[in-house]
Amino acid sequence: MTQTPDPDRESYTLADLKTLMARLRDPETGCPWDLEQTFQSILPHTLEEAHEVADAIEREDYPHLKDELGDLLFQIIFYSQIGTEQGLFDFDAVVDNLVRKLLRRHPHVFPDGTLASRIDPDNRPDQDAIARSWEQIKAAERALRDEPADAGPASRLDDIPGALPAMVRAEKLQRRAARHGFDWPDIGPVFAKLEEELGELREAWSEALENPDKRDALEDELGDLMFVCVNLARFLKVNPDTALRRTNRKFETRFRAIEAALAEQGRELEQESLEALDAIWQSVKGVENKR
Incomplete structure (x- = not known):
């Protein structure tokens, strides 16, 4: 039987969405598919929805973007409902944590760390100062996290997730290192490095043709070339x-x-x-x- 949305409702709210999600997960009257889902099983859908948001933006398909953003929001609501059921966290806790983190990371907008506080527009810091402050705040946050006993020495790269797509993670690693002075002085050496890596890849390919055991080296050299391409994109101010x-x-x-x-x-x-x-x-x- 096909149902139509309530004609008496002008619009639904976030509270309605939370109610809908709870109903979908109701053990007695919920949707069988939704009841079977876990954090792990939803993850592929979340990644897919995020990419569909990006695709809609790049195609400037803004009517469709509204739908895709809704689908992405539903993923967050879904995770939050599972978190509620397992006594881990709920949606309100997610929002509270997010607001507190953003207040903490934006002292140039909220000097007292509250939504009510305001900064003097005439004394607003420049972009470089804001970037330095942002990095210092994130470093302090990393230092406060509980690390496993065998985690080894702390690194400035610690909070860059290992599960990110390789190209995205490469750019984040490079940007983080660059903030701490580990970077090319300008784009010239990057082009030179690109040519160097291309030559090394050709050499590794020739060696792999003669000796199949050297295919690991071929993969290494191809990875090096791609890593430099990401670096080049960063200097060109292009998202790779x-x-x-x-x-x-x-x-x-x-x-x-x-x-x-x-x-x-x-x-x-x-x-x-x-x-x-x-x-x-x-x-x-x-x-x-x-x-």
């Missing part, structure tokens, strides 16, 4: 993950255009030569900018 997603979309659009062009002529992709396919590829370049 965003740039790669943009190229993915460009490739997909052009490849689909090739398929369409061949279909119009009654030709099959797999039966065409690489030269013929490249000629069509060249002819459809720029098609993604015409849509």
